[in-house]
Amino acid sequence: MAEPRFDVTSLGEMLLRLSVPSGERLEAAKHLDVYPAGTEANVMTLLSRLEKKTYWSGALPQNSPGRLAENALRIAGVDTNGIVWNQNGRMGTYYVEFGSPPRGIQVTYDRAYSCMTQLKPDEIDWDSLLDTRLLHLTGITPALSSSCREIVERALDHAKQRGVPVSFDINYRQKLWSEVDAQKTLAPMMHEVELLFCSARDATLLFNCKGTMQEIAQGMLEISHAKYVVITFGEQGALLWDGREWLHEASRAPQIIDRLGAGDALAAGVILGWLDGDLKAGLRYGVTLAALALSQFGDMVITNKQELITLSQGDSTLTR
Numbered sequence: 001m002a003e004p005r006f007d008v009t010s011l012g013e014m015l016l017r018l019s020v021p022s023g024e025r026l027e028a029a030k031h032l033d034v035y036p037a038g039t040e041a042n043v044m045t046l047l048s049r050l051e052k053k054t055y056w057s058g059a060l061p062q063n064s065p066g067r068l069a070e071n072a073l074r075i076a077g078v079d080t081n082g083i084v085w086n087q088n089g090r091m092g093t094y095y096v097e098f099g100s101p102p103r104g105i106q107v108t109y110d111r112a113y114s115c116m117t118q119l120k121p122d123e124i125d126w127d128s129l130l131d132t133r134l135l136h137l138t139g140i141t142p143a144l145s146s147s148c149r150e151i152v153e154r155a156l157d158h159a160k161q162r163g164v165p166v167s168f169d170i171n172y173r174q175k176l177w178s179e180v181d182a183q184k185t186l187a188p189m190m191h192e193v194e195l196l197f198c199s200a201r202d203a204t205l206l207f208n209c210k211g212t213m214q215e216i217a218q219g220m221l222e223i224s225h226a227k228y229v230v231i232t233f234g235e236q237g238a239l240l241w242d243g244r245e246w247l248h249e250a251s252r253a254p255q256i257i258d259r260l261g262a263g264d265a266l267a268a269g270v271i272l273g274w275l276d277g278d279l280k281a282g283l284r285y286g287v288t289l290a291a292l293a294l295s296q297f298g299d300m301v302i303t304n305k306q307e308l309i310t311l312s313q314g315d316s317t318l319t320r
Contacts, residue, residue: 006079006132007052007275008167011124011155012040012141013116013148014058014069017260017299019096026097026106036072037094037299039138039171042264043271045076045300046289050272050308057082057129059115061089066115072300084123089115096260105260109175117145121154133275134194135159136167136267139186143176149185156189165194167274168226169267172202182206187223195274196226197267200233213248217241228279230270230286238266240283249283252291261299265289268301269308281312288312 018032044054056078060066062085069091073080092111099105111117129135135155142149159166168190172182183206190196200216203209209219213231217239220229232238240247266286273282288311293301 004132005053005128006055008044008047008134008136008271009055009057009082009129009132010040010044010136011057011082011129011151012038012138013092013111013114013144014038014041014060015092015094015111015114016065016069017094017096019098022098024097026095026108032095033297034068035298035300036069037261038069039140039169039264040136041069041073041078042261042299042301043136043268044078045073046265046268046303047271048077049301049303050268050305052272052275053079055079055082055128055132057084057124059084059086059089059119059123061086061091061115065091076300082125082128084115084119086115086118089113089118091115092117107175111144114144116141117148119151120147121151124151124155126154126158129155130158130162130164132164134165134167134271136169136271137189138169138171139182139189140171140173140176142185142189143173143182152189167195167197167267167271168193169197169263170199170202170206171197171263172206179206190224190226192225192227194227195270196220196224196229197263197270198229198231199263200231203231213239214241214246217246228274230267230283232263232266237287238270238283240270240279247280247283249287251287256294260293261301262290262293264299265293265301284312 017035017037020029044056048054092114095108097106142152209216217231228242237250269286269289270282273279
């Protein structure tokens with residue numbers, strides 16, 4: 001049997017992130033910094049930079065913003081043949097205003113009626129999407145529209161039929177749907193996946209998993225029947241549990257420049273470890289990449305395999 005063309009594939013929405021410099025307020029902005037983003041695309045670009053073969057599928061408008069998004073994927077090395085080009089649609093956007101205590105970061109979305117929300121299941125190249133060692137999906141996409149929910153459901157069905165392992169990140173967004181709708185929709189989607197990612201907050205909010213780190217992880221394992229669950233605990237790091245062995249990795253303490261994209265970076269690190277057959281290293285990669293995400297502008301982390309290995313081993317010295 002032929003080896004899959006890709007190591008990891010994914011589908012989802014790409015957006016444009018428009019942010020004001022730290023310390024400035026959006027309502028008084030004179031200019032905006034523009035970054036392409038999107039949780040699935042963030043993971044694919046990072047894994048591609050870490051020398052894995054990746055593929056992203058989604059809908060983009062046939063205009064300058066759409067080409068900007070495609071260029072971000074291409075530069076990272078992601079296969080972009082899964083893009084469905086829309087002649088008349090738009091990209092979703094979101095506006096970011098960074099804040100220091102007592103204010104937190106403020107995010108304003110403008111993503112209704114984007115190209116991705118209008119995408120239909122029959123427009124997806126399923127053969128390419130499923131020609132992979134791992135399919136990565138998130139809980140954001142089914143919240144976008146009824147057709148997006150159907151696309152994710154069909155992706156899970158096809159993956160199961162073809163024996164393709166699935167990585168699923170809960171990634172609950174309160175601004176997209178209610179807790180009740182999210183729980184009802186995501187519970188069957190995460191059932192028996194290979195890798196399940198969830199924050200402790202979402203585990204408690206959506207699935208009533210409470211208690212110690214181990215109790216929350218065990219609760220999610222029992223509910224999902226996933227092979228591996230990865231629960232993130234913010235400053236307490238991340239815990240991986242498969243019902244037999246606990247793996248815990250403390251968080252790194254970066255100088256925080258940009259708070260967005262850390263969860264996607266952590267998922268990419270764990271997936272890298274899974275692909276290489278070393279989940280212990282993967283969890284270490286994950287917390288390292290999450291710290292890198294916090295120390296860089298933009299949602300897409302720029303690094304390379306050698307830098308990741310060096311930093312994950314605790315060496316942050318400058319190489320001359």
